[in-house]
Amino acid sequence: MESFRHQRAAGSLKREISRILIEEISDPAVVGVYVTKVELSPDKQSARVLISSLENDSMRDPPEDSVRALQHASGFIQRSLSARLRMRNVPRLRFEQDRGKQAEDRVEMLLKRIQKRSRKGGGALILLCLALATSARADPGLARFESATDVMGSEFRIACYAPSLAQAAGAVTAAFDEVRRIDAFLSNYNPDSELSRINREAHDRAVKISAEMSDLLSACKRYHRLSDGAFDITIGALVETWGFFRGNGKIPNWWSPWLARRKVGSQYLEVDGANQTVRFLRGGLSLDPGGIGKGYAVDKASVVLREYGIEQALISAGTSSIYALGSPPDSKGGWPVNIRDPSGKSDAVAEVQLIDKSLSTSGSDEKYFEVDGKRYPHIIDPRTGHPSEGMRSVSVVSARTIDSEAWATAIFVNGANWARNHRPEIAQVFLCPADEACGWIE
Numbered sequence: 001m002e003s004f005r006h007q008r009a010a011g012s013l014k015r016e017i018s019r020i021l022i023e024e025i026s027d028p029a030v031v032g033v034y035v036t037k038v039e040l041s042p043d044k045q046s047a048r049v050l051i052s053s054l055e056n057d058s059m060r061d062p063p064e065d066s067v068r069a070l071q072h073a074s075g076f077i078q079r080s081l082s083a084r085l086r087m088r089n090v091p092r093l094r095f096e097q098d099r100g101k102q103a104e105d106r107v108e109m110l111l112k113r114i115q116k117r118s119r120k121g122g123g124a125l126i127l128l129c130l131a132l133a134t135s136a137r138a139d140p141g142l143a144r145f146e147s148a149t150d151v152m153g154s155e156f157r158i159a160c161y162a163p164s165l166a167q168a169a170g171a172v173t174a175a176f177d178e179v180r181r182i183d184a185f186l187s188n189y190n191p192d193s194e195l196s197r198i199n200r201e202a203h204d205r206a207v208k209i210s211a212e213m214s215d216l217l218s219a220c221k222r223y224h225r226l227s228d229g230a231f232d233i234t235i236g237a238l239v240e241t242w243g244f245f246r247g248n249g250k251i252p253n254w255w256s257p258w259l260a261r262r263k264v265g266s267q268y269l270e271v272d273g274a275n276q277t278v279r280f281l282r283g284g285l286s287l288d289p290g291g292i293g294k295g296y297a298v299d300k301a302s303v304v305l306r307e308y309g310i311e312q313a314l315i316s317a318g319t320s321s322i323y324a325l326g327s328p329p330d331s332k333g334g335w336p337v338n339i340r341d342p343s344g345k346s347d348a349v350a351e352v353q354l355i356d357k358s359l360s361t362s363g364s365d366e367k368y369f370e371v372d373g374k375r376y377p378h379i380i381d382p383r384t385g386h387p388s389e390g391m392r393s394v395s396v397v398s399a400r401t402i403d404s405e406a407w408a409t410a411i412f413v414n415g416a417n418w419a420r421n422h423r424p425e426i427a428q429v430f431l432c433p434a435d436e437a438c439g440w441i442e
Contacts, residue, residue, distance in 0.1 A: 006040060006042075009040055010039070010047070011178070014037070016081055017035050018034060018170040018174070019309070020081070021035070021166070021170075024076075025073060025077075029065045029066050032164075033053050033070070034053075034054070034169045034173065035050070037049075037098065038050070045089070046093075046094065047092070049095045049096070051067070051096070052098045052169075071094070074092075074093045077093060078090045142162065142312075143163070143168055145159070149176045152294055152297060153318075154317055155318060156297075158176070158301070158316075159314050160305065160310050162309070171304070171308035175301040178301055178303075179298075179300070179301050181300075182297040185212075186216075188236065195289060198287060199236070199287055202279050202280040207277060207279065209277060214276045214278070215273075216292075217271045217278060223406045224267075227413075227414065228414065229383050230383070230409075230414045230418075231409055231410040232264060232265070233292065234268070234285045234286065234288075235264055237286050238260045238380045238382060239288050239378075240286075242376070244378045245288075249367070250369065261384070263283070265382075268280060269285065269287075294318065294321050294405065295321050295358070295401035295404060298316075299402050302315060302401075314328075317401075319366065320360060321360040324354035324357055326356065335354045336352075339352065339361065342363055342364070342393040342432050343432075349438045352397060356399065357397055357398065358397065358399070358400060358403075358405075359397050359404060360395070360401060360408040361394065361396075364377040364392055379413060382413075390416070391416065393432040393438075394411045396411065396427045396430075397427060398424075407424055419431060429441045
């Protein structure tokens, strides 16, 4: 748990130092500078603050001048941090230029058009369809910044507007750091993650977990109950049986799904919120965050953007989920987002306008394999042990991405008839059944 608290402390320092640079430092040598990383010492007595600069006309001083200016102002920044964070002992700050390739990559995609993003993977969403060059001209007081990073097995992309490029770049960098933090604690591919530790140890005893993990697993149990078992985070054994864990899928031996299904069931996942522990009540249980992890990360990224003062942004996680913060400068009605036609007959089958809303899609063309002309999607029904059939895609709009992603999976598994009778009140649902026309549920 100490490492988690340490990361949060470093994140708080990074956020507040970024704000101080924007709001309280007027030195011309610091214009266009943003914080890329804060490395807090184990004893929290000192912190290494890495900075980078945006290439624009106002940034005439060399990076060395920026570092010297910030180091000269470090005492003032520490006093401001003490007031903002209510800390008695603020760590000593040492500013350094971030010369690594990671910093270069973060600004490399500055001002590229969002609609040129790759559609690799054939996902069911056209996540971005905006003429943002026009948007930038609509409000000359706002700067647009866009960047992408590969994490959680997908391309996360953020486009945002802010009064300055430095503010936007700092916010996007911090949001990506938050997504990486979520990946580090939630990945079942990383043996050091908190989720992997649960999978190893919860069969034998109650495992102490973070409050964040406790809340997330409790939410997953709630989705399981409300979806009649269609959403199940304990589906790991079936994902591995069908070859979708670290693979592209395969047909297993006929008895394997039956055996794996006996190792699945959120009713056997015991979460003690009061004591922050989790325990598996059935042998073989394995948590798999594939149906919820990216949506959770998108929500966390949106929180970070808000903390940095960003009010207009679009966050996408691969081709499955997107969150729209506010609305773009030239479209007060919201961010226009297309739902892709899963049949491939047209580019889009519907359009939605998003303001402070998410859109998630689960589709049979996202990840699948085919044998003898039959398609086997990666979305597995935990109750039958086999890939779900009957739906081409399901799109869900809701206020939180964690909700839209979980419900898109659950409705895809349960099918159109179940969805029409059990549509969650918090969501709008767009169905594309295998044998019916696509449409919204009334």
